[in-house]
Amino acid sequence: xxxxxxxxxxxxxxxxxxxxxxxxxxxxxxxxxxxxxxxxxxxxxxxxxxxxxxxxxxxxxxxxxxxxxxxxxxxxxxxxxxxxxxxxxxxxxxxxxxxxxxxxxxxxxxxxxxxxxxxxxxxxxxxxxxxxxxxxxxxxxxxxxxxxxxxxxxxxxxxxxxxxxxxxxxxxxxxxxxxxxxxxxxxxxxxxxxxxxxxxxxxxxxxxxxxxxxxxxxxxxxxxxxxxxxxxxxxxxxxxxxxxxxxxxxxxxxxxxxxxxxxxxxxxxxxxxxxxxxxxxxxxxxxxxxxxxxxxxxxxxxxxxxxxxxxxxxxxxxxxxxxxxxxxxxxxxxxxxxxxxxxxxxxxxxxxxxxxxxxxxxxxxxxxxxxxxxxxxxxxxxxxxxxxxxxxxxxxxxxxxxxxxxxxxxxxxxxxxxxxxxxxxxxxxxxxxxxxxxxxxxxxxxxxxxxxxxxxxxxxxxxxxxxxxxxxxxxxxxxxxxxxxxxxxxxxxx
Amino acid sequence: xxxxxxxxxxxxxxxxxxxxxxxxxxxxxxxxxxxxxxxxxxxxxxxxxxxxxxxxxxxxxxxxx
Numbered sequence: 330x331x332x333x334x335x336x337x338x339x340x341x342x343x344x345x346x347x348x349x350x351x352x353x354x355x356x357x358x359x360x361x362x363x364x365x366x367x368x369x370x371x372x373x374x375x376x377x378x379x380x381x382x383x384x385x386x387x388x389x390x391x392x393x394x395x396x397x398x399x400x401x402x403x404x405x406x407x408x409x410x411x412x413x414x415x416x417x418x419x420x421x422x423x424x425x426x427x428x429x430x431x432x433x434x435x436x437x438x439x440x441x442x443x444x445x446x447x448x449x450x451x452x453x454x455x456x457x458x459x460x461x462x463x464x465x466x467x468x469x470x471x472x473x474x475x476x477x478x479x480x481x482x483x484x485x486x487x488x489x490x491x492x493x494x495x496x497x498x499x500x501x502x503x504x505x506x507x508x509x510x511x512x513x514x515x516x517x518x519x520x521x522x523x524x525x526x527x528x529x530x531x532x533x534x535x536x537x538x539x540x541x542x543x544x545x546x547x548x549x550x551x552x553x554x555x556x557x558x559x560x561x562x563x564x565x566x567x568x569x570x571x572x573x574x575x576x577x578x579x580x581x582x583x584x585x586x587x588x589x590x591x592x593x594x595x596x597x598x599x600x601x602x603x604x605x606x607x608x609x610x611x612x613x614x615x616x617x618x619x620x621x622x623x624x625x626x627x628x629x630x631x632x633x634x635x636x637x638x639x640x641x642x643x644x645x646x647x648x649x650x651x652x653x654x655x656x657x658x659x660x661x662x663x664x665x666x667x668x669x670x671x672x673x674x675x676x677x678x679x680x681x682x683x684x685x686x687x688x689x690x691x692x693x694x695x696x697x698x699x700x701x702x703x704x705x706x707x708x709x710x711x712x713x714x715x716x717x718x719x720x721x722x723x724x725x726x727x728x729x730x731x732x733x734x735x736x737x738x739x740x741x742x743x744x745x746x747x748x749x750x751x752x753x754x755x756x757x758x759x760x761x762x763x764x765x766x767x768x769x770x771x772x773x774x775x776x777x778x779x780x781x782x783x784x785x786x787x788x789x790x791x792x793x794x795x796x797x798x799x800x801x802x803x804x805x806x807x808x809x810x811x812x813x814x815x816x817x818x819x820x821x822x823x
Numbered sequence: 824x825x826x827x828x829x830x831x832x833x834x835x836x837x838x839x840x841x842x843x844x845x846x847x848x849x850x851x852x853x854x855x856x857x858x859x860x861x862x863x864x865x866x867x868x869x870x871x872x873x874x875x876x877x878x879x880x881x882x883x884x885x886x887x888x
Contacts, residue, residue, distance in 0.1 A: 462864070462865075462868045463844075463867075463868035463869075463870075463871065464844070464847060464864040464865075464867040464868035464870075465844055465847040465848040465850075465851050465864065465867050466844045466845070466847075466848055467864070562851075562864070563848060564848055564851055564852055564855075565852060566852075566855070586845060590848060590852070593849070593852050593853075593856070594856075595856060719844075719845050747833055747837065748839060765841075774843060774844075775843070779839035779841060779843065780837075780839050
């Protein structure tokens with residue numbers, strides 16, 4: 330916990346002090362919900378703004394309903410809702426009840442969600458009455474919650490928030506953060522130059538289920554007195570309409586995909602209230618950065634962080650690209666080309682991932698270096714098989730394991746080019762259509778291979794391992810196609 | 824196919840049959856900006872494949888004639 334006096338003055342309460350342990354549930358009222366009752370704080374598209382009083386009332390109502398479903402202080406819940414006011418109030422209500430909340434992405438398949446619930450064993454599950462319809466991405470969705478009591482386990486430990494991250498060797502990592510961890514991250518945000526302040530506005534395109542949109546967006550805005558808006562539609566026009574809807578200085582929060590989307594607008598209107606945009610999730614290509622700054626004439630900042638820790642380093646004014654300055658109070662160092670970040674204890678709730686933490690340092694699995702003179706960090710990219718799809722982290726090893734586990738598949742290699750691609754040899758009787766169908770039940774759409782290449786034979790190294798080089802796999806695809814064509818010609822010639 | 828291939832600067836043969844939500848956002852943008860065809864989310868939510876997108880475009884062209 331950092332020095333409270335270091336936080337900038339705003340309309341919200343001072344950050345509570347806590348040792349490394351847990352804070353009581355009153356932190357929700359003191360840190361997140363405090364503020365003038367009539368002040369609008371959340372904006373969901375064209376819906377009426379939610380005031381502080383309105384938010385407090387909704388949270389109290391949901392807390393009562395969760396209590397009626399059996400959630401108690403020290404209990405556990407899992408929330409699987411799309412970005413919405415309902416998601417916000419259910420999460421705050423869980424925390425206000427003193428319970429642990431696990432956030433599950435609404436895009437997970439029922440198979441993935443059930444596997445996660447078996448692992449987490451929550452006592453109450455919050456889901457949506459109706460699934461989100463298909464279509465282009467939206468900033469928020471209509472969601473009505475259904476509470477289901479389960480024979481789960483109470484929270485084992487002081488954690489307030491649980492999130493799952495893709496596992497590089499099979500099982501997902503279960504990441505826990507205490508209320509004190511979240512408050513410490515809010516303190517980092519409060520001390521970073523370029524983060525929106527009280528009286529300003531943020532339009533968030535980042536899902537509040539994941540750390541950037543949750544802490545950098547929702548929790549920071551509630552804490553700091555920043556008005557937070559979620560656009561109706563995540564199109565260039567939809568986003569700019571959301572910016573234009575208020576006169577306050579406005580920052581956009583999103584991932585590089587949103588920069589591309591905003592770049593599609595041929596002639597964006599001049600919006601004097603737009604002060605800049607901050608992206609996270611993955612580095613921004615230089616040409617994309619320049620195109621955005623040229624077109625909109627505002628600053629483009631970058632954040633680097635991870636689910637386990639939250640924000641680690643930033644360059645919110647684009648002053649040191651591609652280098653980033655470590656967030657206040659966090660230590661970052663490089664060992665053998667890998668970035669390590671300071672963490673008082675392991676963020677992992679079970680064995681998966683536990684080997685990544687030792688002696689107060691967490692291995693990020695990101696390659697990089699730290700400049701000895703300036704302390705700035707250069708992130709070079711992943712050292713494992715994790716990739717980013719529209720800002721969402723996908724571990725290719727998890728995808729490959731899922732493909733290989735299908736009885737229709739004999740061998741498979743999964744790569745990421747412009748999309749996730751699977752090169753596979755089918756087992757006798759297997760078809761590509763059947764593989765697609767099976768994967769649709771086991772992997773969320775954003776994790777699924779978009780291209781399936783069926784091979785007659787998997788190219789292998791001298792030691793028998795599948796070759797992962799794209800050119801060799803492309804040659805195998807061509808060979809398979811030529812063989813199929815020859816067989817078809819021979820068949821028609823008979 | 825050519826419209827979808829523009830997303831990410833791909834060759835048409837690199838466009839997967841299944842259309843994802845980002846490609847839908849791109850389609851919505853292109854159809855609104857270039858052709859003045861505002862599409863509601865209901866219409867877009869019925870697009871799951873390239874063939875669905877082609878059918879929708881055919882329908883829009885036919886309605887314009």
